[in-house]
Amino acid sequence: MNSYSQAFAWLAAPGHWAGPSGIPQRILEHLGYTGLTLLIAIAIALPVGLYIGHTGRGRDVIVPLTGAMRALPTLGIVILLALWIGGIGIQAPLIALVVLALPPVIAGAYAGLESVDRSVIDAARSIGFTGWQVLWQVEVPLALPLIVGGIRSACLQVIATWTVAAYLPVGGLGRFLYDALPNQDYAQMLAGSLIVIVLALLADGLFALVQRLATPRGVAAGRTPDVGTATRSPTRKDQTWLAPEEA
Amino acid sequence: MARTRRGLIGALGALALGALALTGCSSGNPLADDTSTASSDTVVVGSANFPESEILAYIYADALSDNGIKTDVKPNIGERDRYIAALKNGEIDLVPEYTGNLLQFFDSKATAQSSDEVYSALQKATPTGFEVLDQSPGQDADSYNVTKQFSQKYKVTSLADLKKVSVPLKVGANSEFATRPYGIPGLKKVYGVTATLVPIADSGGPNTLSALLKNQVQLADIYSTTPSIKQNHLVTLADPEHMILAQNVVPLISSAKASDKVASVLNTVSKAVTTDELIEMNTKSSVDKESAQQIAKEWLAEKKLF
Incomplete structure (x- = not known):
């Protein structure tokens, strides 16, 4: 309890809210890193995931590969890349964190497309939709909640894990942890952790909202239990392999 | 099925007893050894x-x-x-x-x-x-190291020489260097040298070394008995004012x-x-x-x- 009161006292001290190593600056850096990581990860992962989901091709290679990528220890990659590409800048942790963010985004995309009822796609094709039209006008809108869910899962992991990058001289909220540890300043470490947790929860809440907005009205209606009509399409695939928090 | 299971339980029991006996022995013997050596x-x-x-x-x-x-x-x-x-x-x-x-x-x-x-x-x-x-x-103490080129270019062999160096100085070290008396504050107080810390949390390990060799930092805190100092021909700066314990x-x-x-x-x-x-x-x-x-x-x- 005492350590919590010390952590809150640390958070309340006005000196910790100003300057280049103050809390607002560190939060901005952290959000900047997280946003950049997610943008790069989405740019790579979304096309891959949509391709697999739409065509069904490449699944045997990509699914085990992304599964294996989840097991890579991020700090290890940061240290190794910093030695390889030589540098104490942002590149090494950025690559390591993109690697961390790819699997959930890819999984969300192809799982989303696979969950779309085949009969809907068949219907779209039978009235003359091209492949692109099926993808963009049928599959993606219907899959959007799961696609956003993948990004949401990636975002949560990326916010939490960017802290390890402070092993190198980069900013972000990890600084509070790495700089406090050698001085046994546990109040600061706990305060830093609390900020990360709050930030992660806020971001997750934001994505939950986006996810709800992204759900097409028809799908949402189909899911309400009192409607109970044939419009309700059963989930075609087991989605428990999504990140645990999604399952 | 029932018989095999009973057999299994029996075997497990025997194993547990054996293990108990073994640990009993092993905790007894070293104690005896200790008293005899003492x-x-x-x-x-x-x-x-x-x-x-x-x-x-x-x-x-x-x-x-x-x-x-x-x-x-x-x-x-x-x-x-x-x-x-x-x-x-x-x-x-x-x-x-x-x-x-x-x-x-x-x-x-x-x-x-x-x-x-x-x-x-x-x-x-x-x-x-x-x-x-x-x-x-x-x-085996903390030590400030520079590359051979840096040492020759600016004629630096001691922490006291750093005052003459015209370029901004960055020190690669663990983050506690920002507050320790032998770190950034000590450089300023004891030698009048202004330097900024580049925190690298590997205690003078490979990442710190690579930053020094790439001139991303000009000084690196490496324990004085680390092989990399010799292998890379680094120059360890003297500490005439005994700033480092x-x-x-x-x-x-x-x-x-x-x-x-x-x-x-x-x-x-x-x-x-x-x-x-x-x-x-x-x-x-x-x-x-x-x-x-x-x-x-x-x-x-x-x-x-x-």
């Missing part, structure tokens, strides 16, 4: 949980047994509080130590900085029943075991342990992957101290 003339040498300490422990033990003193080695005990406790309760009699850190451990308010000051303060601070023998010239290697021993003969053997060894020798030992350990025992044997054979 009462005999054997000098038990302990070590901390890193290679350099282990090598020094084997050097002490081998040197003593070469001179007819019975020894036993208990390597890798742990960190300071753990092996000092072992020394106090008689599990070990002798351990290689570092003057500065040991002084801080015995007396957290100590202010001594230079080798000689630290050593005489340490002699006073060492609890009764224990003593430190002669200190070695060799030190001295960390000379020193044997800490129970007074009961510190006979004249033991003391004279260990003092002869200590005289030969220089920082360069420590770097060579660590190179054999971390680069050539030799065992501590092997390195100790080779070193004593090569030095021909006795």
Whole structure:
């Protein structure tokens, strides 16, 4: 309890809210890193995931590969890349964190497309939709909640894990942890952790909202239990392999 | 099915009993050993949980047994509080130590900085029943290192020379360097040098080294006995004002075991342990992957101290 009161006292001290190593600056850096990581990860992962989901091709290679990528220890990659590409800048942790963010985004995309009822796609094709039209006008809108869910899962992991990058001289909220540890300043470490947790929860809440907005009205209606009509399409695939928090 | 299961349970039970009996034996025997070694003339040498300490422990033990003193080695005990406790309760009699850190451990308010000051303060601070023998010239302390090119270009061989350097100075070091008296504040206060910290949390390891070699930092804090200093021809800057706490290697021993003969053997060894020798030992350990025992044997054979 005492350590919590010390952590809150640390958070309340006005000196910790100003300057280049103050809390607002560190939060901005952290959000900047997280946003950049997610943008790069989405740019790579979304096309891959949509391709697999739409065509069904490449699944045997990509699914085990992304599964294996989840097991890579991020700090290890940061240290190794910093030695390889030589540098104490942002590149090494950025690559390591993109690697961390790819699997959930890819999984969300192809799982989303696979969950779309085949009969809907068949219907779209039978009235003359091209492949692109099926993808963009049928599959993606219907899959959007799961696609956003993948990004949401990636975002949560990326916010939490960017802290390890402070092993190198980069900013972000990890600084509070790495700089406090050698001085046994546990109040600061706990305060830093609390900020990360709050930030992660806020971001997750934001994505939950986006996810709800992204759900097409028809799908949402189909899911309400009192409607109970044939419009309700059963989930075609087991989605428990999504990140645990999604399952 | 029922029979096999009953058989399995029986087997498990027998196994558990056996295990119980075994642990009973194993916890009994070492205790018996301990009491016998404590009462005999054997000098038990302990070590901390890193290679350099282990090598020094084997050097002490081998040197003593070469001179007819019975020894036993208990390597890798742990960190300071753990092996000092072992020394106090008689599990070990002798351990290689570092003057500065040991002084801080015995007396957290100590202010001594230079080798000689630290050593005489340490002699006073060492609890009764224990003593430190002669200190070695060799030190394993924080040290500021620059590349050979940097040293030649700006004619820098000492921390005092840094004032003349016109380019901004960045120091690669662990993040506690921002606040420690031998870190950024010390550079300013003692040498009037302004430098900024680039925090790299690998204690002068490969990432710090690579930043130094790529000139992303101009100074790097690396422990003075690290092989990479020699391998990369780094120049370790002198510290004429003793800003960095001295960390000379020193044997800490129970007074009961510190006979004249033991003391004279260990003092002869200590005289030969220089920082360069420590770097060579660590190179054999971390680069050539030799065992501590092997390195100790080779070193004593090569030095021909006795």
